Amino acid sequence: MSLLEILRSEVKPALGCTGPVAVAFAVAVAKDAVGGIPKKVRVLMDKDTYVKNCAVGIPGIDLRGIPIASALGAVAGVSEAGLEVLKKVKPADAERARALLPSVSVDIKWDFDGVGLYIETWVESDRGTGHALVAKKHDQVIFVELDGKLVRGAYPSGFREVTDETKDPIRSYGLEDLWDFAVKEPIDNLLFLREAVTLNMALAEQGLQEGIGENFGSGFSGIPSLGAIQKAKSMAASAADARMSGESLPAMSCATSGNVGITASVPLTVMAWELGADEDRMLRAIALSFLLTIQIKSYIGRYSAFCACAIASSIGIAGGMVLLLGGTAKQADGAIRNVVGSTLGVLCDGAKHGCALKLSVAAGAAIESAYLAMQGSAIRGGDGFVCATANETIRLMGRMAREGLGKADETMCRLIFEREQQVAARRS
Numbered sequence: 001m002s003l004l005e006i007l008r009s010e011v012k013p014a015l016g017c018t019g020p021v022a023v024a025f026a027v028a029v030a031k032d033a034v035g036g037i038p039k040k041v042r043v044l045m046d047k048d049t050y051v052k053n054c055a056v057g058i059p060g061i062d063l064r065g066i067p068i069a070s071a072l073g074a075v076a077g078v079s080e081a082g083l084e085v086l087k088k089v090k091p092a093d094a095e096r097a098r099a100l101l102p103s104v105s106v107d108i109k110w111d112f113d114g115v116g117l118y119i120e121t122w123v124e125s126d127r128g129t130g131h132a133l134v135a136k137k138h139d140q141v142i143f144v145e146l147d148g149k150l151v152r153g154a155y156p157s158g159f160r161e162v163t164d165e166t167k168d169p170i171r172s173y174g175l176e177d178l179w180d181f182a183v184k185e186p187i188d189n190l191l192f193l194r195e196a197v198t199l200n201m202a203l204a205e206q207g208l209q210e211g212i213g214e215n216f217g218s219g220f221s222g223i224p225s226l227g228a229i230q231k232a233k234s235m236a237a238s239a240a241d242a243r244m245s246g247e248s249l250p251a252m253s254c255a256t257s258g259n260v261g262i263t264a265s266v267p268l269t270v271m272a273w274e275l276g277a278d279e280d281r282m283l284r285a286i287a288l289s290f291l292l293t294i295q296i297k298s299y300i301g302r303y304s305a306f307c308a309c310a311i312a313s314s315i316g317i318a319g320g321m322v323l324l325l326g327g328t329a330k331q332a333d334g335a336i337r338n339v340v341g342s343t344l345g346v347l348c349d350g351a352k353h354g355c356a357l358k359l360s361v362a363a364g365a366a367i368e369s370a371y372l373a374m375q376g377s378a379i380r381g382g383d384g385f386v387c388a389t390a391n392e393t394i395r396l397m398g399r400m401a402r403e404g405l406g407k408a409d410e411t412m413c414r415l416i417f418e419r420e421q422q423v424a425a426r427r428s
Contacts, residue, residue, distance in 0.1 A: 019053030028077025057246020060089030116163030207238030299398025334378025
């Protein structure tokens with residue numbers, strides 16, 4: 001698969017946080033398979049998708065959590081719309097979803113040992129039962145059944161098969177390949193990235209409005225010495241403010257994550273405008289950022305113990321920023337090593353309002369890492385976790401995420417799950 005094909009397949013509009021949206025999508029696929037009026041919904045899913053998406057807003061309704069996302073998918077989900085599955089939700093649909101909520105059951109598949117997304121859904125209606133499995137990517141349907149008979153896709157041989165990312169096409173490329181593509185690809189082929197700028201900056205502007213989330217983005221204006229980097233951090237945070245609050249504006253996602261797409265593009269857009277860079281250079285920088293982000297997520301996992309915004313998108317920004325500044329692939333290599341040396345270890349504890357601050361930290365660290373690399377200051381190989389090249393460092397980081405943090409991630413998910421269960425018990 002060519003880099004342009006990878007870019008087009010992994011950069012898509014998404015309405016709402018892609019965690020609950022993926023659940024709504026999977027339910028909508030099962031619902032559309034059977035038709036009729038939904039009576040019962042059952043969801044069986046991996047721990048990360050459940051636990052790390054219980055505190056985020058959902059477009060079209062003022063409730064949060066996986067059960068209500070499931071109910072919305074059953075009553076109003078448009079499966080053909082993919083990551084924009086909830087785009088047609090109306091107030092009446094929200095009320096229907098509330099009414100269906102007592103008939104929605106959600107279970108965590110704690111024995112699922114893959115590193116990635118797994119959502120299995122059953123929708124029972126007055127016409128029968130639809131059954132679907134969505135795995136690896138938030139909008140990737142593995143199979144669909146109608147009343148126990150396969151009607152689409154194929155049954156996997158095991159859990160790991162459906163989440164295996166070791167053969168992802170992006171892994172066959174190195175930093176030099178991604179760089180050459182970004183600087184040499186005919187610009188007409190990259191003009192579709194204009195939509196990423198339009199959608200994600202619209203979210204950023206929305207998030208600056210008073211009363212959106214915790215208003216972290218607008219809060220940066222109260223910090224002295226507001227400059228270009230601070231503005232880039234502010235706009236990244238404000239876009240997350242809007243998105244985590246459930247505002248009904250789509251984001252341009254990257255590697256099936258809206259926050260990742262925001263982080264990989266908004267800071268570079270702001271810096272391009274602040275530096276007076278032309279649109280061609282800005283789009284090339286964003287293309288490189290997206291490709292690096294897609295590659296990192298392939299190595300650390302779509303759902304990882306590592307925060308993808310803090311490490312994957314941050315690496316993307318750093319590479320893109322060097323391109324924006326007129327640097328070289330060697331300098332981008334140094335910028336990436338700077339990011340890993342400074343932000344490796346930031347954990348993902350789920351989608352929530354606080355993500356706005358993680359996005360801002362990622363943006364600041366990445367831009368500063370790029371400027372340092374442009375001046376010849378880069379972390380050397382053998383310095384802690386950093387290897388001699390960005391390519392080696394990225395591969396080692398992937399092993400750390402998959403081989404070293406599995407138990408830590410499970411512990412974190414269990415602790416958050418137990419806390420939420422305790423909170424729910426106190427409310428009832």
